[in-house]
Amino acid sequence: MKMLASAQNRVPHISLLRCGLAAAALSIAAISPAQTLRNEFLNPPAAARPMVRWWWFGAAVTKPEILNELQQMKQDGIGGAELAFVYPEVLDDPAKGVKNLPFLSKEMLEAVTYAQAEGRKLGLRIDVTLCSGWPYGGPDTTLEEASTRLKVLEFALPPGQNEPPMVKLQDGDVILSKVVVPGEPKHWHVGPVDPAGPRTGLIFVQSHTRQQVKRAAVGAEGYVLDPFSKQAVATHLAKVGEPLVKAFGATPPYAIFSDSLEAYGADWTPRLPEEFKKRRGYDLIPHLPELAAGGTPAAEKVRHDYGRTLTELVDENYLTQINDWAKAHGTKFRSQTYGEPAVSLASQRLVALPEGEGPQWRAFSTLRWATSANHLFGNNVTSGETFTWLHSPVFRATPLDMKAEADIDFIMGENQLIFHGWPYSPPASQLTPGDPGWSLYAAAVFNDHNPWHPVMPAVTEYITRISALLRQGQPANQVAILLPTDDAWAQFAPGKATITGIMTKLLPPDLIPTILSAGYNFDFTDADTINRLGIHHQILVIPPTDRIPTETAKKIAAYAAAGGKVIAVGHLPRLTAEGAPLTTSTDEMALIPDAASLAKALPNAAAPDLQWKGTDDATKNVLGFIRRKLPNADIYFVANTSNAALDTQVSFNTTRKYAQQIDPDSTASIPASASNQALHLAPYESRIFLFSDAKPGTTPGAPHPASGMWISTEPTRQLSDLAADWHVTFPTLNKSIAEPTLTDWTADPATKNYSGEAIYTKDFTLTSTPKTPVFLEVEGGHALPGNPTTNPEHPALLPNGLPDPRVTRPGPGMHAFYEGPIREAALVVINGQQAGALWHPPYRLDVTKFLKPGQNKIEIHVYNTALNAWAGIPPHDYKPLIEKYGDRFQMQDLQKVQTIPSGILGKIHLVTQ
Template sequence: MKKVYSGLFRSAALAGVVGLSLSGVGAVAQVAAVERGFVSPPNEAKPMVRWWWFGPAVEKPEIRRELEQMKADGLGGAELAFVYPEVLDDAAKGLKNEAFLSPGMLGAVTYAQAEGRRLGLRIDLTLCSGWPYGGPATTLEEAAGRLRMVALPLANGALPMVKLGDGDQVVGRFVAQGDAKKWDAATAKPVTDGAVPAGSSSSSDRVALFFVAGHTKQMVKRAAVGAEGYVLDPFSKEAVATHLKAVGEPLVKAFGGTPPYAIFSDSLEAYGADWTPKLPEEFKKRRGYDLMVHLPELWAGGTAAADKVRHDYGRTLTELVDDNYLVQINDWAKAHGTKFRSQTYGEPAVSLSSQRLVDLAEGEGPQWRAFSTLRWATSANHDFGKTVTSGETFTWLHSPVFRATPLDMKAEADIDFIMGENQLIYHGWPYSAPQVGEPGWSLYAAAVFNDHNPWHPVMPAVSSYIGRMSYLMRQGKAANQVAVLLPTDDAWAGFSPGKVTVSGAMAKLISPGLMSAVLMAGYNLDYTDADAVNRVGVGHPVLVLPPTDRIPVETLRKIAAYVKGGGKVVAVGRVPSMDEEGAASAEVTRLAGELFGGEHFVADVGGLGEALRKLAAPDLLMTPGGSEAVGFIRRKLTDGDVYFVVNTSNEAVKATARFGTSYKVGAQWNPETGAEVGMVSAADTAIELAPYESAVYVFSGRPAGNAVGAGEFTAVNDLSRDWKVTFTSAAKTVNEAALTDWMADPATLHYSGEAVYSREFTLAAAPKGPVYLEIEGGKALPGSPSSPPEHRALGADGLPDPKVTGTGPGMHAYFEPPIREAALVTINGNAAGALWHPPYRLDVSKLLKPGVNHIEIKVYNTALNAWSALPPHDYKPLVEKYGDRFQMQDLNRVQALPSGLLGSIHLVTQGAQ
């Protein structure tokens, strides 16, 4: 067997750059310091887990055991998250659901944070139960508000009665021409003192319009026992203050003198929250006119005047949630010695720049080539100079629970890294009472990363990789070349009652076609918005305007100054024609014409890539192919450039790469071990990446090692046959002349856990060069892995909607691997490492000896095989007592899967021996 080396750059041009002189001691010192950190990343870069406490029904011994397991797994900490009960109280089994904020529950919090800190783990705290914020302390008056409209025919010229619900208040009465189904907002006249205004038509041609301010009555989702209640009004300072006092104070107090590292607010899923009692007053103060006389226009839309009202309404809502939710909670966190970590997107109407108001911005969603709230968060941090962006990671990873594999994790994590995430928070780790058996408790729709997962022994290797990359992605500064200006003013102008999400609008205003055009042309990108441009300018070499109608004049002036200073711009589809208020401003017309003429305008996204290449050289140019599958991100050091390059697809990539760095030579670093692999050239370099493989390249004036890719791989031993296989927990041993799927034997069809493959092999002499253990095989599966699909249909807030079914099993690797699903290797009793993603290859040179050698490969599958043999769980008693608080998803996918070693196994060497 001969095989071209996969995963490293090779270049004949290297011979011409070996003798280059170095450019400064400073570069050497900085890159060397980063490399030391890359080999041994600090604790703060390690991934964390969202630690779900169900009920909460938790006990101190298990709390301590799980924290110790997290530490052993290489995790950096946990976020306490209190959610729905999984079991009824059972004194005989020692199971008790402690009420939320009860002494028993708070005592468990006190114990967990103390044990976590003893172990050196970071402990964060969700400042509620379930999500969004709310609960029993939130009265109806302080619950999320909404505006609704009731249209009724006039009764003999008199105003009819309107039926009101609890908490409802009529805030506007109008009479308009038309009927209840179709009426003309332009004819609407306010009703004063109960008198119907005179009209030009009969009563039968007119309709009474009642605008009713009420409440969404949305309840907190997935609440723990005793945490049930309304979602709070995020626009209300008083409602947020009530929550902080009633929920925040006792939770943080339970941490004693050592507050949590951060408090957490999940995505703003206050669905339909579009009103607050003080909105009329705040609107008039902030916008300078009375919203209430324009309620028919706000509701109906369809005219330029209505669009202005809607824009001002949207902008006011954004300002209110900024001031009363984000700023207030962030200030409260600082006063309590902690930080505010916030998923600032969804409903209500936060903007990209709203994220500047919180200490720690967080996103989610591996939609690499579509709008993603993860890129929304990373971009805001890049725009405003913040270093760490966390991500709720693996939320929808390969449903159902327990189906996700380490390879699935890598497929998503690498996409998250190239979008700028550098603090992964695994979603998640279910606390599971030992009394309930296997596979234990799990959230209704999320991967499981605790030690009830059979492949869990490989977790330290996975977390080591993720921690190492998280550290590297914090070094220097983000260096994405392109900024895309989000049309926030257009989003506001598209608001209407019940439709008040900026991030949700962006999922439509920023098309996947535009994203792909930028990425496939060889650039990476950030988002920005008018507020960010006005505050901090444009920090990217190129600014792209998607199709945009409205833009603040101040923003256009800033862009003009940016261009004068050397910045490049290009508009797609159409250029702005109005200021933010919708006025046809002469200055907007003039500036837009000057900035976006000629080569600075393309009619559609089809011409965007070519236009960008005329403005700035690509940062990573792939020829003749590979741009569809390969993604990257660059971090700029003071005197160097760090590139992280990822094959996001299930097929091997072979192409020629040219990096946009000013340095001619660099080094490749191994993301698994942190070790330097060898030298690479920045120009015309051959690249070969296995499916889902990633690589790190650091260009600087620092000397590098030898050139990489020195020859082909050649097999020296075929180890594909004659293995003894011991199924550890089944006390069963078989001899396999040929590697066989566990499912082929009825006795192991439903086996989940560890199987130890062992055998001897003989080497006549120690090899002269490096020797690798390689497991080959696997095949690509149908799908579109290079551009991850919307694994769940999006709701109105731009977030995946779990209510939509039939949309696939979630984000995952479209690859059937030769190891199902991961393995640990030992040779002659010494650990060789973990095999969990392509290429399945380990350097075993130092472990081999002349003569007889003993090899063991411990293989781990998923929990689904064992789970599929269990009877369906009966949740009816739980629902009868606590209500239907969760629905386990994709249970039809709980079925046995191929397991074991299913590829060919060789010892291989590289180059001449």
């Protein structure tokens, strides 16, 4: 039997906000700063809600389904949607009302107008991607304005031939120069030519990458534009940007969006020789052999100047032009400013909303790249493309997977999650029973085709609360890492023109893990930013760096003279940005031999924000935190990023007098201490510590600080053993069974391929209700082999925080390495009242107020993933689609579409302390 049960309307969505409690607190006129923060935590603003990338496939959309999905987003606690127009999923099917609307057609733009209008009525923020697929480009991008590359042709020259042969060029190619160099092809060098020795003829060609826009909608096919070209970008804004923004009418989109810069191989532009000479003062063309060869100081100078020029061109002609255009159209430019072409960290100052992605918190990450820029440039909100590749294949990701990644994003500074994503998926998309509908080829799915979707409001509420909290005050990371951008430029070469790509090789692999494990959090900075803004962190760490601008070296010296701490790793900078010997004094820099030595050098410079007592290295490698500083309060968000429970003591670097420990889920709190604070975290559990100058909870009517907080060190007393004798109903199957022992659904052939809801029901009796808090607890769950990590290719860490090469994970992405006792999430109803959600460790709810003396009834509504039903149907045949539109996408990891355990697999207890 193959089925996908509808997850909608089984149980009303459960809100975890304590509405009456919050209303009472908000009615207080004069409350302490700590209480104000708590009230904002209980009632986070709508702007802090997560958004979704809303994929329109085809774009085969209709107004009724657009409205239905917008209403579902609102119900789920989603704060808005980014319109993203991508490849078709199916052929036109008039019988099912499916029609692919060509990109920018009148019908498609009318759908955009309708979506943004209805979204605004619901209070949703609506952004729009200013293209179809990615990167920018399409049918209006001619070959002349398409992304350009420098092509180097090599020919072995026979005796007597003194120049390269004639070659046939592709359309649009232009020969820039011809040169003869000594040596054989692939082994030549720059220098005097020996006519009797081996010689190579070089032809440097201004060519095109001919890259096509990836994942384009119908009618959006075409070249990727030249991001260094002012005219190419202007053409795109006129042909694509204008009609899209005009479709929003008098209410422009909140933001226009540019995805990660993936103009692969874009390392040239027709105006580069002219711009290079104007900016650098000499002609680039005669130095193309040095640019291609590298290996000498002269070549490194050319490469550096070439890289810097490319960065300036993309800054001016892409970023600045689009940002100015956005402002002129009443909107903001949200940009993932990394990748190819050659943007720098300082480039992010040119866009209104820098955005990142990637949960690599113990390695170089473009999310950290973006959060750092926002911290440096004064932007309080950092958005992130979140859950890309989360637990592939599609529909496999669970709420626990979401929390595992979200918490990592939070400790890196993200406070606006943009889920990747929400597939537009009408009922007609489910071709057969068990078909979960449309989805992107590789991403998590967060629409209501996912069986566990009824738990989504609980997940978004958690995310909204933390997002709002991490917007309070100012960022307080202690350490700044000076990125060696000038060294990166000096390594540029044809086909190798990406700062973020090179940076992963320039930073020692143990640099970031050592800083984090020592109890510090950090931001990146770069020379251009220091020259503009100075240094405002307690400690500046300079990784092994050769080149540094003279102005930057002077700024660092002044910072150190004013009391700032500077630690250079490996060796001191020795060259100016241009490659001349550095004459500025570096005496103010403390030099250590390697990154591992930071563990001792950092505490000598400043006490860490978080200290562990008697904790092994493994715990330090998985306990993450971020701090926000207010005039009269400090906020710490602390997360266990691992699949094992943590039990330790921590001390916080704060002088505030009063402290609270807050459970992000229940919002309950208990008094805490800044020193030697016991910290008990379940796998993937998180906690908030709030330190303030005013005593919390002393105002009349304020929430009771000790309400419902679980203290894991205190002994528990079982009130009722609920482990056995449950009645289980599968609503869409009209199937009910008695389970003396809780059993995996897939053990029964009738429910092996069942995806949906099962309702577990049981009556129990209490002779009385205790005065202490009572918890429903589902015992069980176990860690999977290895530990989760933020390195996308390794699910395990060595004790030094580096990836364990013995344990590998195929492909990118991450997920929680933990199988809970509930597969995968549940809503609890006690005596007809909604008691809360169970979706991550510890699988425990405070149910005190729902119980009564005598007989009680409990219902646990359990939801699994769509994989089980999907695994029971034949694979979809995409051949007709490919024949019509080409091979625009490849579904990932379909071999992993298999049934997985489902239901309640642990023991259920009712306990008190």
